[in-house]
Amino acid sequence: MADKFDVIVIGAGPGGYVAAIRAAQMGLKTACVEKWVNKEGKTVHGGTCLNVGCIPSKALLETSHKFVEARDHFAEVGIEVDEPKANIAKMLEFKNSVINKNVGGISALFKANGVTSLEGKGKVTSSTEVEVTDHDGNATTYTADNIVIAAGSVPVEIPPTPLTDDLIVTSTGALEFTEVPKRLGVIGAGVIGLELGSVWKRLGAEVTVLEAMDSFLPMVDSAIAKETQKLLKKQGLDIKLGARVTGSEVKDSEVVVKYTDGDGEQEMTFDKLIVCVGRRPYTQGVIADGVGVELDERGFIFVDDQCRTNVPNVYAIGDCVRGPMLAHKASEEGVMVADIIAGHKAEMNYDVIPSVIYTSPEVAWVGMTEQDAKTKGIEVKTGSFPFSANGRALANNAPEGMAKIIADAETDRILGMHIVSQHAGELIAQGVIAMEFGSSAEDLALTCYAHPSTSEAIHEAALAVEGHAIHMANRKKR
């Protein structure tokens, strides 16, 4: 029998690595098992997020955005450059260097915090045992007082579009295209589909997004979703709603996709197809038969509000459990579970988790939409403000978008904030903090904001809740 630990974490994504670091910081003897190896055969930490998710997609979104700025918008502000060229190989090199710095950082943090890194595939074999099979197939069993499963998720595959090596790919393949496809199809107008569609559109592809649902971004406030749809359409993203993909055929290095819409059966031909229809929890081979950890009806590990499974001292966090599949949600659950194991009282506020779509402009939201509130029978008042009336946004040559605050009609407490704008992903932190502190819209309205800043649009939206935005006509008199 090998070493005994206070905590063994399975998976070193943003859920697992954060749980392991926090547990070690709490003085617990901690190990983290990771099976992911990079192209050089080296174990890498960081999971989906750092290797094939949040970080690489943001590197490509940022570089492709800079390219569009130089190509289409520098001249508008008086910067004349020769026509810029996108060097895809160099962009991929930059993206890979960003991944390497991030994953290397986690390994260094493990060392600095005294987390033991176990390389290989971990399997829970009892409520106190984890078997680790290394990359040569040797199995060792470690014991632990507590086990945290943070095995993450993998892309959903659908029967109409079986994956191929390089024509029909998931988000992972779409981060590796070595040249810009002329005609790119994207299945799914969710967060990942819109981000990856945007990257390749900006670099020159003709992009068609096929989305089965009739509504666009139903989880976002409808006013913001409508504005986003308009702005993305203006950029040339062809988003077909109510288009359900039913089949595909690979012919001469092209993909013929069949879909149905309101007019019946349709067909489109693409040079590459990205399948972005969601992710599913990854639990395969992670828990041995007989341990008794229950899964829910959708294959997620069943946990309570504090991420306890039904087996004592076995916890599960992140994408493999219920809730939004977001890195920061996984990390916060990691902190909560480590604190609970260390004997502290800890909980998470699942009502205040921000979401961001890193298109240009970005879309960010937290809390309820106006339509959610109506469905729940909560009376609300709202305040909106357009960035076209914000001095800093105009100076940034980024006047698109709007901010909207949803507040309880009676108490004025902020219930939601929804933004589409440049840097909305940064601005939304104000809504998150305000909601965590139980702020009213008036609290934000009475706060002094730096000028000029795009944050002032949030201030104005808060003022607008009572009809008193300063830089907007149609003010209400008190």
Ligand code: FAD
């Ligand atoms: P993961 O990151 O999936 O990590 C799980 C880890 O467990 C993996 O490293 C896996 O190898 C390991 N593992 C699994 N089973 C075993 C085993 N038996 N033994 C050992 N190791 C095991 N989220 C955001 O919040 N913001 C974004 O901008 C964002 N962008 C995204 C873009 C893309 C293209 C994708 C695909 C995802 C994006 N996400 C984003 C989602 C985000 O990546 C996930 O929510 C997050 O990674 C979940 O963290 P996790 O720790 O639960 O799982």
Ligand code: AMP
């Ligand atoms: P998300 O879960 O946010 O990543 O988004 C995935 C999107 O893919 C959802 O909006 C689904 O409606 C969409 N989707 C799933 N299957 C299909 C399909 N066969 N054709 C078109 N869109 C699909």
